[in-house]
Amino acid sequence: MHGTKTYLSETATRLKPSGIRRFFDLAASMEGVISLGVGEPDFITSWSVREACILSLEQGYTSYTANAGLLELRQEIAAYLSRKFQVQYAPETEIIVTVGASQALDLALRTIVNQGDEVIVVEPSFVSYGPLVELAGGVPVPLETRGADEFKIQPEQIESVITSRTKALMLCSPNNPTGTVLHKEELEAIARIVKKHDLLVISDEIYAELTYDEPYTSFPAIEDMRERTILVSGFSKGFAMTGWRLGFAAAPSTILQVMLKIHQYTMMCAPTMAQYAAIEALKHGEQDVEEMKKSYRRRRNYFVQSLNELGLRCHLPGGAFYAFPSIQSTGLTSEQFAEQLLLEERVAVVPGNVFGASGEGYIRCSYASSLEQLQEAIKRMRRFLSRL
Numbered sequence: 001m002h003g004t005k006t007y008l009s010e011t012a013t014r015l016k017p018s019g020i021r022r023f024f025d026l027a028a029s030m031e032g033v034i035s036l037g038v039g040e041p042d043f044i045t046s047w048s049v050r051e052a053c054i055l056s057l058e059q060g061y062t063s064y065t066a067n068a069g070l071l072e073l074r075q076e077i078a079a080y081l082s083r084k085f086q087v088q089y090a091p092e093t094e095i096i097v098t099v100g101a102s103q104a105l106d107l108a109l110r111t112i113v114n115q116g117d118e119v120i121v122v123e124p125s126f127v128s129y130g131p132l133v134e135l136a137g138g139v140p141v142p143l144e145t146r147g148a149d150e151f152k153i154q155p156e157q158i159e160s161v162i163t164s165r166t167k168a169l170m171l172c173s174p175n176n177p178t179g180t181v182l183h184k185e186e187l188e189a190i191a192r193i194v195k196k197h198d199l200l201v202i203s204d205e206i207y208a209e210l211t212y213d214e215p216y217t218s219f220p221a222i223e224d225m226r227e228r229t230i231l232v233s234g235f236s237k238g239f240a241m242t243g244w245r246l247g248f249a250a251a252p253s254t255i256l257q258v259m260l261k262i263h264q265y266t267m268m269c270a271p272t273m274a275q276y277a278a279i280e281a282l283k284h285g286e287q288d289v290e291e292m293k294k295s296y297r298r299r300r301n302y303f304v305q306s307l308n309e310l311g312l313r314c315h316l317p318g319g320a321f322y323a324f325p326s327i328q329s330t331g332l333t334s335e336q337f338a339e340q341l342l343l344e345e346r347v348a349v350v351p352g353n354v355f356g357a358s359g360e361g362y363i364r365c366s367y368a369s370s371l372e373q374l375q376e377a378i379k380r381m382r383r384f385l386s387r388l
């Protein structure tokens with residue numbers, strides 16, 4: 001650096017480092033840690049999916065694909081969305097294959113946000129939403145949900161944060177970190193406000209495959225919402241494919257074609273071999289997804305019941321693989337709880353405050369761990385709590 005001049009952009013400098021990282025680094029430096037911290041499946045991608053990738057390499061398919069992704073994959077995505085969620089998108093013009101849902105979120109925001117536009121972020125939320133809004137030049141506006149409501153959005157609350165600059169609402173159901181799933185009627189109530197105030201919705205449905213108690217409702221399936229929604233999803237969670245970096249977005253062509261323009265310049269296309277694997281996942285992966293889902297459901301039931309028995313009040317999360325129990329009865333902050341639990345009992349969880357102010361008083365525990373590990377974690381947590 002020369003004198004006081006800085007080469008860094010103000011926006012990038014302003015971004016807060018991810019609060020999750022600090023705990024990962026600390027946990028990684030210790031031995032014998034049970035990690036309930038990471039947000040990814042504990043399954044390996046199905047063999048048939050890995051095999052499809054290997055076959056594509058054997059056949060020498062190593063070039064770029066079309067910018068929007070292989071047409072065959074987009075056709076499979078369209079068929080999948082129609083079959084599973086009753087939403088219809090044209091594979092040629094309304095679907096784009098991206099580098100994870102992460103890139104789809106980035107593209108969506110950069111496509112719709114003008115400098116200073118406000119985007120409502122329902123909190124507690126996935127840690128990337130706020131920073132992605134800021135990187136797009138927008139202003140994230142938190143909408144706080146409460147444990148007493150099982151972290152469900154109260155529609156009238158949305159109106160209280162809408163201003164003349166509000167452009168969009170970011171929804172995530174099933175939610176990370178709370179596991180909360182919004183039912184059809186709840187989505188309809190949100191839709192009425194979205195329509196009344198002429199907003200767009202970015203609906204992050206990355207956990208849609210992982211719902212345990214009732215059929216899933218996709219936001220664009222709600223009346224009049226398809227035209228106002230950018231649907232974001234991917235293969236990381238439901239298909240246990242985090243490392244493949246493959247996701248997608250679906251939206252009306254007027255929006256999607258602008259997303260494609262940005263994608264063309266910034267990414268060219270998603271990884272070719274991962275795209276071949278994803279075709280197989282959509283064609284023949286349903287049975288494996290069902291098996292994984294059954295296993296998560298069993299673990300959820302055990303883990304959430306055990307947390308409640310420990311006195312850490314926790315609603316039964318309808319989806320994803322996270323439990324978000326209250327630790328308020330301990331008198332500790334969520335940071336203190338997570339740090340002490342890690343140092344004293346070697347169990348890694350994520351403090352709720354990293355997901356927004358309304359996450360304070362809670363911790364996120366991923367139950368995508370073996371039942372034996374979960375049982376051991378509960379044993380250690382019981383010991384920890386008995387000392388407080």
Ligand code: PMP
Nearest residue numbers: 039100101102126176234236247
């Ligand atoms: N959205 C949510 C809510 C997530 O939890 C994650 C992953 N943690 C993502 C998006 C990003 O997923 P991907 O691996 O597809 O980029």
